Amino acid sequence: MAILHRVRESGYAEPVKAMGSGGGCPPSPARFPDENPNPVMRILGEGTLLRANRGSWLILSQWKASEGRPVPPDWAEAVRLSIESRASCERELQIGSTTYRLLIVPVADLGYADIFGLDVTGRKRVERKLRLDAQVFENAAEGIMIVDQDMRILDVNLSFQRITGYGRQEVLGRGPEILRSGSHDDVFYKQMWGEIKKTGRWQGEIWDRRKNGELYPKWLSISAVKDGDGQVTDYVGIFSDISTMKRTQEQIEYLSHNDSLTGLSNRPHFLDRLELGIEDARRTKDRVAVLFIDLDGFKQVNDTYGHRAGDKYLREAADRIRSMIRQSDTVARIGGDEFALILPHLAEVQNSTVAARKLQARMAEPIFIEEQEIYVSCSIGIAIFPEDAADAESLVQRASSAMKKAKELGKNCYRFYSPEMNTRVEEVLSLKAKIRRGIDLDEFLLHYQPQIDSKTGRVAGVEALVRWNSAELGMVYPDRFIGLAEETGMIDAIGEIVLRQACVQGRIWSEQGLPDIRIAVNLSAVQLRRSDFATVLETTISKHGMPPGGLEIELTESVMLVDDEVVMNQLHRLKEMGVDLAIDDFGTQYSSLAYLRLLPIDRLKIDRSFVKDLPTKGGNLAIAAAIVAMGHSLGLEVIAEGVETMGQGRSLASRGCDFLQGNLFSKPVPPETLRGLIDARVSLQPASRDEPVIEEPGFSVRSRAQFQGDGI
């Protein structure tokens, strides 16, 4: 105890010599470090704590030890071993949240050891954090890439290697552009880096390329790493491969839009598409048709052959419908055996019946189920936007009730929702049949309307206009049947009749001593597309002895739209034969000057819509005058149609229009009436006294009373 006391007083660590063996203590070479804030203790080989500084208090309180008393046996053991082996050793001691590293230094000769402690709590925490960070970095499910300021890859983790296919060594020191897919342009990357510079981070979807070349979408977030001064040192990119997620999403979307049995759209998707179609049609002023298709006798198939056969039957029906539609049309399965079809941008209501009939024909082909040939049919209801309903849901409902009507009428047929439409379509159908009969019965004939030379006042030519003198319907004008005839191909037969009659008439007039009367015949673009048209015309002309120079063909501007070699060749052949060509209704459609120059034409016919309001409407006058000037500059003659008043005739003539045609001179008349008109001469002398005041002197019609027409 005395020794202990002395040591404490001196303040130096003095080795205790042969403690317990009675030997004395030599003076310590250094003062025991009481001021050291770290623990310092001296423990005898047999485990008694000899000295401890103030920094050791926490340890002592845990050990429940004090000077002169034993330390816990494991520590006593450690001290003993250290003295025996004369080797220092290190041990850690955890007390609460504090960690000490204790270095046991034996002073073997004196039979004790000094223990120097260090509080390593802080360092431990950092080490642990580093260890954790490294683990998180390495084992994160996301790919991580650290890039330095010079855009060199510093490190990547395991997931990076898994996702990109590149090993760590392959990418270290390289630039991240090795991952680029080429799917994004420079502007994209510029914006991305711009945002990182500005805000320190960016995130978004990006398409990259794996080492094996495969493209994949990833969700990438990049953050700038800053040092203590706020300077950017590195960038960390964290990304996940979202290709699977995308595929799943697409699949979910597909399933939510499609019927799983047939792969067609389902009802909600169909209604969405229909709503869009309706919106579109509102803008373009088109019609939209919904065809509601119900399979006749599906229940029977199901009952007789079972559900599997029923499913097969439905799939086959779906395939058939699908095979018949255009890409822009939507078809859906909206009930058990109910399908619906959208026909957008419908120009004519009748066109929906063409689709319905085609569908029915296709459905009528046999289906093979269980080696049985089954014949099925379908009933179709048609509803039209905007006539039948203004929204998708009601349009489908109306189409469905029309379908029920079709079933009531004995199935395997189609019905429109609105009774008027049924009537109209029936009318059209019956008109088609009547036209066909009219052709067989030779009910088509020509009337002729004179064309006056505005310089001489003489009849220079006539336009042949077809009429249908139907036994059932009376006199029918071309506006009612030409369109239908074009649609059905009957225009070829009518066109041949017209051409034949015009040629016969040309020969008759020629024989009557009127060889200079040019006969203009209207030609539909459909006819011109037939490759043998020029041949047919040549044969007809020569067969009937018509002088080819006396024939003119009127084409519409739409011919110019067709960049078709067949059409071009035909026109050149006609020209070679000596037939004149004119562009009818000029100015109403697309007129390309380039095409005008390419086509071998002789005349332009100003459409009557520009003639109508002359001379009062300045705009029309300007258009008419411009057409005349343009025509002349291209070396073409210009004729105006639909001239009804003196004012119109005068203003056109004064602007150099070469020929005038219209009811002012005569309506279209039968050939025998026309014969009497040919000699009459329209006077170009100043107006007679009973004429109203003339704005532009020098033109009047003297013999107007002689002209009469077919009363359109």
Ligand code: C2E
């Ligand atoms: P288009 O070739 O422009 O014929 C001129 C139309 O205007 C004729 O009607 C004629 O009767 C009418 N018209 C003549 N003068 C006047 C007038 O002063 N005022 C008014 N309001 N109308 C006048 P149409 O005969 O009914 O023929 C209508 C259209 O049918 C023709 O227009 C032509 O495109 C077509 N067409 C007539 N005949 C044939 C033919 O044989 N074959 C073909 N493919 N189409 C024909």
Ligand code: MG
């Ligand atoms: Mg015409």
Ligand code: MG
């Ligand atoms: Mg015309």
